[in-house]
Amino acid sequence: MATTETHSPNPAGTQVVVASSRFKTLISNQQFILLIVWILMVIGFSLINHIFFSVGVAENILLDWAPLVLIAVGELIVIISGGIDLSVGAIVGFTGVISAFAMRSLYEGSLAEQPYLVLAIGVLVCVIVGLLVGLINSLLINYAKLVPFIATLVTLGACSGMALVFTKGAPVMGGPREAIALSPAWIGPFSRPVLIVVVVVLILWAFVHKARFGRYTFAIGSNSFAARAAGINVKRHVTKVYMLSGLMAGLAGFFFYLRLGSGAPTSGLGNELDAIAAVVIGGAALTGGVGRVSGTVLGALILTTVTSGLIISGVDPQWKRVVVAALIAIAATLQALRKTEGGAS
Amino acid sequence: MFGTSKASRGLIVAAGAATLLLAACSSSSSSSTTSSAAASSAAATSASASSSASGSAACDVTGKKVAFVMGAESDPFFQAMKVGAAAEAQAKGMELIWQGDAKEYSPATQIPVVDQVLAQKPDALVLIPTDPKALQPSVAKAKAAGVIVANVDTKVEDLTDVTTFITGDNADGGAKAADSLAGAIGYKAGTKYKVVVGLSSETATTNVARLEGFKKAIAEKYPDIEIVDVAYSQSKPEVANTNINNWLTKYPDLNGIFAIDGTNAQGAAAALQAKGLAGKVALVGYDAYPDNVKLVKDGVITSLIAQVPADEAKQAVDAVADALCGNTAGIQKEVVIPNFTIDKNTSEADLKKYTYVA
Structure with a gap:
């Protein structure tokens, strides 16, 4: 599907000029390029070690991909709106430990016989806490007039600090043991939680590209003054955008809980950078108004494929950073090329 | 109270060399390194090998200030260490200053903390250096201010100015x-x-x-x-x-x-x-x-x-208290505390003793 998608609407209203060369058409389709890059990676890693081409590895990659794509799509929406959300990684850890505390006390208390109810409450806690932090972000931006970078830096520090203080640095266990039992693959390489993430991402795709929510987001990111003049309640929409991002991070926090059977204050630390990397590799512009969910999905898939690929190949996984850096450089260059190619606005 | 704390001191002292320890106690030599992994089993039994036997005149350290500057507050390892330090300081009537960065284990955040703690004019500083080289000047600074310095867990490169270095092996x-x-x-x-x-x-x-x-x-x-x-x-x-x-x-x-x-x-x-x-x-x-x-x-x-972080801290407090009293004879330059293996067969009593307080 990604191969046939076209370049997203340009903020300034410029259209990609009728391709003057095949090359230009090609580089304008970020999703197509990403798909090729990903396929080449899979082939390359499989040649290095044939075990890479297996359901087991696919399962591992998807387990990493799911939480990353959740926060990355949330981040994408913020970035399309012209903002940035640095707090998502901290929200992952924070919601993870808060819901772990809640689940532990319920599971050791009145709800010991109902593990799945406890887990459902755990999801709810993650969602509520994520939404609240997102709300605080938007209040800081809308009313304290902080720029998004600073506002979300504030909540990043507050959330990761509180997670450490509340837990004294130790993981919080003691919730339902059924959590880890949900992680193994169910259909092919897909576990139940991963399938739910796929559904969530599809819903967000429709939200961003097929609904008014998305149109408003692109409009604000392209030119917030024009958006306001057109009658969009910018403050209210910005609030929705950051709350959505917080919600996604909260869900990622719960996903980590399911994987580890515990909430750890260090979980998600620095994940905002992975999310931003996935978004940028996916072809979005940090200046706002440009981006596609399918690009971010592929960006996240490439990042997690690199992680597993390097481990399976026996290469020091630290090389991942270098590979990611190179991918970002290439993606950003293509982005810049597209901009100049788009012509004067 | 002074006596009882001394009696329990060195509970799991450096097994490697119970004998070496004793030798060092009787002589006034202050250099013994026990890093042998071989004789690890001697662990708990060497309790009586405590260096406290070295005939200390009871000296009052009540009200003396001992400062701990550790790596990262968030780590349960340091939390367990804090428990040990607080208990021993209280037993000795000493005032404990406990400081460290909230979560970052790095010299960049630790050096300012050391400066700030030294400004409070402690009598002794127990430092868990986050970098062997970067914290060396801080140790020299403390020494120059007449503060007794000990290292726990990790050490600075040059131990000349350090009274004792106590670490898990x-x-x-x-x-x-x-x-x-x-x-x-x-x-x-x-x-x-x-x-x-x-x-x-x-x-x-x-x-x-x-x-x-x-x-x-x-x-x-x-x-x-x-x-x-x-x-x-x-x-x-x-x-x-x-x-x-x-x-x-x-x-x-x-x-x-x-x-x-x-x-x-x-x-x-x-x-x-x-x-x-x-x-x-x-x-x-x-x-x-x-x-x-x-x-x-x-x-x-x-x-x-x-590891036994609480015990490391306890021994550090004991050592600086001894040093404050001028009882330097019994202080080991380096004390290595062996680790303990917990498995299914470990007794409840041992589990209680070795599980970290978080």
């Missing part, structure tokens, strides 16, 4: 992990075994020493065990989990895992449970966090190598 811990792992996989010479090691940091001295101790013991005693992979998690359990997940796919015949600290043990335990391999692949972890001790009881984690 990480190399010994690594060796104990190898023993435990070999036992769990039923090591027999002639059969080939595959194990992996999950670490947090490539540079932290604890990680390095544990890995070295582990490798050395494998090479010497269990040559048919092959360490097929190592990787680093940056203290994030989900990264440790990813590493183990992929290794379990890559090596379907994997025999064992050495998880070098708490977060790696957590990530590895989750991976084994999710893949239905708990109890089938041996998992030796490190650090006796309460939840990990629970996993030992459940059979997910084969064994845990535990």
Whole structure:
């Protein structure tokens, strides 16, 4: 599907000029390029070690991909709106430990016989806490007039600090043991939680590209003054955008809980950078108004494929950073090329 | 109260050399290093070998200020250390100043903390240096201000100005992990075994020493065990989990895992449970966090190598108190406290003693 998608609407209203060369058409389709890059990676890693081409590895990659794509799509929406959300990684850890505390006390208390109810409450806690932090972000931006970078830096520090203080640095266990039992693959390489993430991402795709929510987001990111003049309640929409991002991070926090059977204050630390990397590799512009969910999905898939690929190949996984850096450089260059190619606005 | 605390002192003093210790006590020599991993079993029995026997005149340290500057407040290891320090300081009537960065283990954040603590004019400074070189000037500064300095857990490069250095024996811990792992996989010479090691940091001295101790013991005693992979998690359990997940796919015949600290043990335990391999692949972890001790009881984690941070702190307080009284004769320049292996057979009493307070 990604191969046939076209370049997203340009903020300034410029259209990609009728391709003057095949090359230009090609580089304008970020999703197509990403798909090729990903396929080449899979082939390359499989040649290095044939075990890479297996359901087991696919399962591992998807387990990493799911939480990353959740926060990355949330981040994408913020970035399309012209903002940035640095707090998502901290929200992952924070919601993870808060819901772990809640689940532990319920599971050791009145709800010991109902593990799945406890887990459902755990999801709810993650969602509520994520939404609240997102709300605080938007209040800081809308009313304290902080720029998004600073506002979300504030909540990043507050959330990761509180997670450490509340837990004294130790993981919080003691919730339902059924959590880890949900992680193994169910259909092919897909576990139940991963399938739910796929559904969530599809819903967000429709939200961003097929609904008014998305149109408003692109409009604000392209030119917030024009958006306001057109009658969009910018403050209210910005609030929705950051709350959505917080919600996604909260869900990622719960996903980590399911994987580890515990909430750890260090979980998600620095994940905002992975999310931003996935978004940028996916072809979005940090200046706002440009981006596609399918690009971010592929960006996240490439990042997690690199992680597993390097481990399976026996290469020091630290090389991942270098590979990611190179991918970002290439993606950003293509982005810049597209901009100049788009012509004067 | 002074007497009782002295009696219990050195409870698990550096096994390696109970004799060496005694020798050092009787002579006034202040240089003894006990890093031998071999005689580790002497651990708890050497309690009476405490250096406190060296005829100290009861001297009152009441009201003296002892400052601890540790690595990162968030780490349960330091929390456990704080408990030991607070208890001993209280027993001696000393005032405890406990400081350190909230979460960052780095000289950049630690050096200003040391300066700030020295401004409070403590009588003694127990420093857990986050870098052997970067904190050297801080030690010199304290010494110049007439403050007695001790190092715990990690040390500065040049120990000239340091009264005593008390540390857990990480190399010994690594060796104990190898023993435990070999036992769990039923090591027999002639059969080939595959194990992996999950670490947090490539540079932290604890990680390095544990890995070295582990490798050395494998090479010497269990040559048919092959360490097929190592990787680093940056203290994030989900990264440790990813590493183990992929290794379990890559090596379907994997025999064992050495998880070098708490977060790696957590990530590895989750991976084994999710893949239905708990109890089938041996998992030796490190650090006796309460939840990990629970996993030992459940059979997910084969064994845990535990340090005794509370005891390290206690001994440090004792040593600086002695130094404040001028009783330098009984103070060891370096005290190495061996680690302890917790497994299914560990008694409740020992579990209580070694599990960290979080």
